[in-house]
Amino acid sequence: MARYLFSRLLSVLPLALGVATGVFFLIHLIPGDPVDLMLGETAASSDRAALRETLHLNEPIVKQYGRFMLSLSKGDLGQSFSMKKPVFDVILSRYPATLELAVAAVLIAILLAIPLGLFSALRHGRLSDQTILLFSLFGVSIPNFWLGPLLIIFFSLTLNWLPVSGREGLLSFVLPALTLGIGMAAILLRITRASVLEMIEKEYILTARAKGLPERTVIVKHLFRNVLIPLVTVLGLQFGALLTGAIITETIFSWPGLGRLTIAAIYSRDYPLVQGCVLAIAVTYLLASLLVDVLYTIADPRVRY
Amino acid sequence: MKRTGVLIGGTTLILLIVSAIFAPVLAPYSPFELHLEQGLSRPSFSHILGQDKLGRDVLSRILYGGRVSLGVGVFVTMISVTIGIVVGSIAGFFGGSIDSILMRLVDIVLAFPGILLAIVMAAILGPSVLNIIVALSILGWGGFARLIRGQILVAREEDYILAAVALGLPPWRVMFRHLLPNVLAPVIVEAAFGMGHAVVAEASLSFLGLGIQPPMPSWGGMLSDAKSFLLLAPHLVTVPGLIIMTIVVSFNLLGDALRDRLSVRGKAVSQKVW
Numbered sequence: 001m002a003r004y005l006f007s008r009l010l011s012v013l014p015l016a017l018g019v020a021t022g023v024f025f026l027i028h029l030i031p032g033d034p035v036d037l038m039l040g041e042t043a044a045s046s047d048r049a050a051l052r053e054t055l056h057l058n059e060p061i062v063k064q065y066g067r068f069m070l071s072l073s074k075g076d077l078g079q080s081f082s083m084k085k086p087v088f089d090v091i092l093s094r095y096p097a098t099l100e101l102a103v104a105a106v107l108i109a110i111l112l113a114i115p116l117g118l119f120s121a122l123r124h125g126r127l128s129d130q131t132i133l134l135f136s137l138f139g140v141s142i143p144n145f146w147l148g149p150l151l152i153i154f155f156s157l158t159l160n161w162l163p164v165s166g167r168e169g170l171l172s173f174v175l176p177a178l179t180l181g182i183g184m185a186a187i188l189l190r191i192t193r194a195s196v197l198e199m200i201e202k203e204y205i206l207t208a209r210a211k212g213l214p215e216r217t218v219i220v221k222h223l224f225r226n227v228l229i230p231l232v233t234v235l236g237l238q239f240g241a242l243l244t245g246a247i248i249t250e251t252i253f254s255w256p257g258l259g260r261l262t263i264a265a266i267y268s269r270d271y272p273l274v275q276g277c278v279l280a281i282a283v284t285y286l287l288a289s290l291l292v293d294v295l296y297t298i299a300d301p302r303v304r305y
Numbered sequence: 306m307k308r309t310g311v312l313i314g315g316t317t318l319i320l321l322i323v324s325a326i327f328a329p330v331l332a333p334y335s336p337f338e339l340h341l342e343q344g345l346s347r348p349s350f351s352h353i354l355g356q357d358k359l360g361r362d363v364l365s366r367i368l369y370g371g372r373v374s375l376g377v378g379v380f381v382t383m384i385s386v387t388i389g390i391v392v393g394s395i396a397g398f399f400g401g402s403i404d405s406i407l408m409r410l411v412d413i414v415l416a417f418p419g420i421l422l423a424i425v426m427a428a429i430l431g432p433s434v435l436n437i438i439v440a441l442s443i444l445g446w447g448g449f450a451r452l453i454r455g456q457i458l459v460a461r462e463e464d465y466i467l468a469a470v471a472l473g474l475p476p477w478r479v480m481f482r483h484l485l486p487n488v489l490a491p492v493i494v495e496a497a498f499g500m501g502h503a504v505v506a507e508a509s510l511s512f513l514g515l516g517i518q519p520p521m522p523s524w525g526g527m528l529s530d531a532k533s534f535l536l537l538a539p540h541l542v543t544v545p546g547l548i549i550m551t552i553v554v555s556f557n558l559l560g561d562a563l564r565d566r567l568s569v570r571g572k573a574v575s576q577k578v579w
Contacts, residue, residue, distance in 0.1 A: 014409075015412055015413060015416045016416075018409070018412075018413035018416070019413060019416050019417065022413060022417075023425070026425055026426065026429055027425070027429070029429050137554060137557060137558075138550070138554065140553075140557060141501070141550050141553035141554040141557055142546075142550050142553075143505050143508060143509070143546065143549050143550065143553070145508065145509060145512045145525070145528055145529075145546075146528060146542070146545075146546030146547075146549065146550065149528070149531070149532050149535055149542045149546075150542070150543075150546070152535055153535050153536070153539055153542070157535060157536045239418070240418030240419050241418070241419045243418045243419060243421070244418050244419025244420050244421050244424075245419065247421070247424065247513070248509055248512065248513065251512075251513060252532065262421075262424070263424075263513060266424070266425070266428040266515070274425065274428075278417070278421060278425055281418060281421055282416055282417055282418065282421070285416065285417075285418040286416055
């Protein structure tokens with residue numbers, strides 16, 4: 001297991017380097033001069049040249065790339081132009097907010113999807129099953145940049161139950177996490193339902209029932225563990241969508257996370273910060289898929305490394 | 306249930322596409338016509354869906370916005386599928402180091418979660434319809450390439466391919482006449498889902514201000530404008546969102562139906578490519 005984990009961690013490395021390289025070259029193709037943005041277009045040309053020098057912007061791009069990779073290997077992501085702080089520190093200060101939001105969204109998705117999916121499958125073909133399915137279709141299809149404002153209109157502006165924006169206290173989590181989690185909930189629900197329907201035909205369920213086990217035990221202990229496997233897979237696949245969903249959700253709810261930071265960095269042409277943010281999001285995604293592989297071993301003891 | 310699904314999905318899509326094409330005929334006003342004094346007016350007889358903050362007719366803007374949104378969706382999907390087919394079949398057919406290199410490239414493209422890459426690309430290239438199509442296509446081809454490659458790897462071992470090779474057919478002929486037609490079914494299914502995702506992706510970019518730029522009407526941009534007036538003018542946020550969701554629902558219904566029809570082995574839900 002430890003060896004497997006290590007080799008998987010190693011396999012993340014070239015991907016992360018590929019992503020870093022891709023991001024670096026993309027960013028440096030951005031038209032528009034960061035020096036103009038920082039000093040204003042009217043600044044004295046000597047000042048501009050000096051700043052250009054300190055930021056190494058007049059070096060050939062290959063040399064800048066080498067410099068970037070070298071400092072990256074030391075864990076240094078450079079200085080943010082707009083915030084005048086190390087990019088690493090800026091990202092670190094925003095990271096927890098995004099992580100909390102993502103975890104809350106995943107929790108909401110799981111808590112909605114598993115019971116409803118199970119219920120729906122056990123009532124296969126009935127009205128309640130059809131209704132849940134219809135809702136899941138809308139859940140998959142509703143764009144989060146629409147769901148967010150609708151939830152705000154209803155729960156914040158009309159009912160006045162929940163805060164419109166910000167990150168203070170548990171209540172402020174509810175709407176952003178719902179906005180972010182509904183899509184995933186709908187997908188997980190469909191997976192749960194489909195795999196319960198598939199598993200319930202299997203012979204080991206028949207055996208369990210034939211042994212005279214109570215239906216409850218059959219479902220929880222025998223059926224459910226097997227349903228977990230496809231669930232974990234899809235959870236991993238969907239995590240990327242969740243992370244970019246966070247960019248939009250954070251924008252809607254003024255959530256002080258990595259997503260809003262990314263957009264702000266793009267608007268201020270803060271090269272190093274954009275680079276850092278994209279890298280942070282991509283690496284999070286890669287690590288999440290690693291985590292999913294580890295979860296497999298828990299969900300399915302047959303998978304041994 | 307399935308049949309009604311196709312019927313509803315298909316009809317809705319055709320209606321929306323036709324109304325987008327005939328927007329200049331159908332739109333009661335110009336989408337750019339300002340009436341500042343009537344800003345944020347609620348729906349009325351003269352303006353069925355109301356007016357936005359600058360007094361522009363929402364119905365007209367929705368109709369014209371549909372041209373952009375649907376157009377982007379169609380083009381992005383076509384380009385992604387084409388690149389995906391070319392790369393995926395080269396990788397799957399030739400194998401070896403070509404395969405390894407191409408698939409590592411796909412891995413890197415797919416290591417950017419969701420529309421993150423498109424956000425950065427749109428910011429770099431500058432917002433224009435063409436650039437959005439480019440950004441979303443660059444993002445979208447990876448999933449299709451991986452899908453095609455997997456299919457080809459399986460199909461390559463089939464007896465009819467062996468027969469074709471044994472008959473002495475040239476490789477390109479085996480590939481285009483025998484392999485590709487047999488692996489396209491899942492691609493068509495994914496393309497249907499992909500079209501819905503592409504529409505949402507474009508709207509997301511426009512919502513973030515990195516997509517279609519004002520005053521050109523786009524559904525994402527209309528939603529972005531509307532979020533400052535949630536209480537004053539809830540109709541502004543309701544209409545474009547409802548349209549986007551309707552389109553995605555329709556494409557999903559269509560994709561589900563195609564999957565059953567073409568009996569593609571069921572992944573229960575398509576992986577979101579965008």
